[in-house]
Amino acid sequence: MTSSTSTSTTDTRNTTPFFVKLEARCKDIQSLLCVGLDPHFTELQLPATATLEQQCDAAFSFCKTIIDATQQYSACYKPNAAFFEALGDHGMITLKRVLQEIPPEIPVLLDVKRGDIGTTAAAYAQAAFQHLPNVDAVTLSPLMGWDSIAPFVTEQYSHKGAFLLCKTSNPGSNDLLALNLSTNETLFERIAALSQQWSVQHGASLGLVVGATDASALKKARTAASNAWILAPGVGAQGGDLEAALEAGLNAEGSGMLIPVSRGISQAERPGVAAKELVDAINAVRDKIVAGNNNNNNNNNNNKTYDVDMAATSSTTSSSSSSSSSIQPYQMEFLEFSLEVGVLKFGSFTLKSGRISPYFFNAGLFATGAALFQLGNAYAAAIMASTELVDSNSSSTPKFDVLFGPAYKGIPLGAVVSAALYSQFGINVGYAYNRKEAKDHGEGGTLVGASLTGQRVLVVDDVITAGTAIRESYDLLQGVGATMVGVVIALDRAEKRSLDDPVSAVQAVQRDLGVSVVSIVNLPQLQTFLEQYPHLVSGSDETTLESVKDHRAKYGV
Numbered sequence: 001m002t003s004s005t006s007t008s009t010t011d012t013r014n015t016t017p018f019f020v021k022l023e024a025r026c027k028d029i030q031s032l033l034c035v036g037l038d039p040h041f042t043e044l045q046l047p048a049t050a051t052l053e054q055q056c057d058a059a060f061s062f063c064k065t066i067i068d069a070t071q072q073y074s075a076c077y078k079p080n081a082a083f084f085e086a087l088g089d090h091g092m093i094t095l096k097r098v099l100q101e102i103p104p105e106i107p108v109l110l111d112v113k114r115g116d117i118g119t120t121a122a123a124y125a126q127a128a129f130q131h132l133p134n135v136d137a138v139t140l141s142p143l144m145g146w147d148s149i150a151p152f153v154t155e156q157y158s159h160k161g162a163f164l165l166c167k168t169s170n171p172g173s174n175d176l177l178a179l180n181l182s183t184n185e186t187l188f189e190r191i192a193a194l195s196q197q198w199s200v201q202h203g204a205s206l207g208l209v210v211g212a213t214d215a216s217a218l219k220k221a222r223t224a225a226s227n228a229w230i231l232a233p234g235v236g237a238q239g240g241d242l243e244a245a246l247e248a249g250l251n252a253e254g255s256g257m258l259i260p261v262s263r264g265i266s267q268a269e270r271p272g273v274a275a276k277e278l279v280d281a282i283n284a285v286r287d288k289i290v291a292g293n294n295n296n297n298n299n300n301n302n303n304k305t306y307d308v309d310m311a312a313t314s315s316t317t318s319s320s321s322s323s324s325s326s327i328q329p330y331q332m333e334f335l336e337f338s339l340e341v342g343v344l345k346f347g348s349f350t351l352k353s354g355r356i357s358p359y360f361f362n363a364g365l366f367a368t369g370a371a372l373f374q375l376g377n378a379y380a381a382a383i384m385a386s387t388e389l390v391d392s393n394s395s396s397t398p399k400f401d402v403l404f405g406p407a408y409k410g411i412p413l414g415a416v417v418s419a420a421l422y423s424q425f426g427i428n429v430g431y432a433y434n435r436k437e438a439k440d441h442g443e444g445g446t447l448v449g450a451s452l453t454g455q456r457v458l459v460v461d462d463v464i465t466a467g468t469a470i471r472e473s474y475d476l477l478q479g480v481g482a483t484m485v486g487v488v489i490a491l492d493r494a495e496k497r498s499l500d501d502p503v504s505a506v507q508a509v510q511r512d513l514g515v516s517v518v519s520i521v522n523l524p525q526l527q528t529f530l531e532q533y534p535h536l537v538s539g540s541d542e543t544t545l546e547s548v549k550d551h552r553a554k555y556g557v
C-alpha cells in the first residue's frame, strides 16, 4: 500500500520546514522548554481495576490539563507514543484527541524512536504523519543508517523533522553509544557528524537526542554537530543537571537546544508554575552564556533574524551550477557572516580587469579564528552538498583523496577546509600545498603535506577570476602524477570574461580541464539574497539590487 492511496487524517498545518517553525516558536515566546505528554498509569489516579476506556479518558484529561496549563511556555509538545499504544485499540484515538488540543503554532514532536528498513520506515512515517494530526517531527534510531531515516524527512515529508537518538539519557546508553570507534571517535559522535552530513546532502531536517544526564557527551555532540538542534531529555525525574546541560549543549547564540520535561511538570503541584520556573531557569543560563559570548567576542552574532528560503531547505541543489539561485541554510549563514566581517561589500568597485562591479568579495578579510572556522564549515558544507564531489549514497564517500591549497591564498583555505570536513562530517582526507619558491635545504622541493602521486585531488581557492592559478595547479598536479578532479571556491561570479565570450572563467575551467567547479555561493544566489533579505545588507537600498541585476544582465552567463 502506498501512502498516497490510503485514507489519511489531513495535516492541517502548513508546510513550513520543522526547524523553521520550531525556531520561530522559540523566539516568539523566548522558551526552549519542550513539554512532555506521558500519561503514565501511575499518574492517572485510577484504581488498578480501571477499564481501558476509563484509562483512555483519564489519559486525555491528564494531557489536556498539562496543555492548558503550559501552552504559553511550551516551545514544543512531545507526546510519547508508548503510553498511548499501551492503551490498546482506543489509545491511538486518545492520542489523536490530545494532538487536536495543541494550538497550531506549537510544534509537535512525536516520541516514537522508530528504526527499520526503508519500506517499513515508510509505513512508520505514514503512521506518524498521515494518520495522526499535526505531528511535525518524530524521534528515530539512526543505527540502521540513512535509508531508514530518509522516508521520514524526504519527498512528501521534506518539511517534517526528525531527532536521531545520539546519546540517550539512560544509564545503558554507555553500553553501545559511548563505544570508541576505530576512527578515534565515539559512536555517538559519529552519529552527530552523520546527522550534519545527511542534513546538508539531502536537505533533511535532522536534530539529535542527547541526554541532559551526560554534559560531557552534550559538549562533544555540540562540537561534532555545531548547527544541529539537540533535544536533551533527563532534566527532572532522571536527575539531569539543567545548568550543566545547557552550558554544554547550547550553540553560540544561546539556542539550538530543547529541554523536554515530562514528569517534572506533570507531577508538580501546579504544572503551569513548574513550566514557567523551568523556562525562567533555562533563560537565566542562556542569558549568562550569551553575555559571556558577547564579552569574548565583539563580533555580535546574536538574534539572527533571517527567514531561511523555505524551498531551499528541502533542496539538494549545490551552487556548482551557476544558474542555481535558491539559497541553502549554510549559504545563508555564509553570506551573512561574509557581510558581517566585511568580506562581501556592495557599492562600486573597479576590478583588476577594469570592469566596474556593484559588489566585491575580499577573502583576505576572513582574518579571525571565528571567521576562518565558519569559512571552513561553509566550504565543507558546499563540498558535501555536491554530488560531483561526494558519492551521494549513504556512506557519503568523497570522490577525492587530497585537498590541495595553491600558494598563497589556497594554503590556509585548504587547511581550514580539511579540518572542517573532519570535524563536521567525520571525513578525513589528506591535505597538501605548494611553495612558490623551492626550498634548497631540508626535504627540498615545492610540495608540502600529503603525498599527491596517484591521488585524486580537490583544489581549494577563493574566487576564480581568469583561471590562471587553477591551470597552474592542474599542470603542477599532473606533473607529480596526481589527478585534479575538481575545484571548490567561495564565490562564483558567473560572469563572462569579455562581452563576446559566451562562458565565464569558471565554465572555461570546467570545459578546458574537464573538472568540476563547486562554489559556496554564486551570483544568482547573491541576487536572491538581496531580493529576499535586503534588511540584512546594511546601507542597501533599491539601487543596490538594481545595480546587481544590471551587472548580471550585462556580464552574467
Ligand SMILES: O=c1ccn([C@@H]2O[C@H](COP(=O)(O)O)[C@@H](O)[C@H]2O)c(=O)[nH]1
Residues within 6 Å of the ligand: 036, 038, 080, 111, 167, 168, 169, 170, 209, 210, 211, 233, 234, 235, 236, 237, 238, 260, 261, 262, 263, 264
Ligand atoms: O534519551 C532519551 C530519549 C527519550 N526520552 C523520553 O523523554 C521523556 C522523559 O521523561 P521525564 O519524565 O522528563 O524523565 C520520556 O518520554 C522518555 O521516553 C528520555 O527520557 N531519554
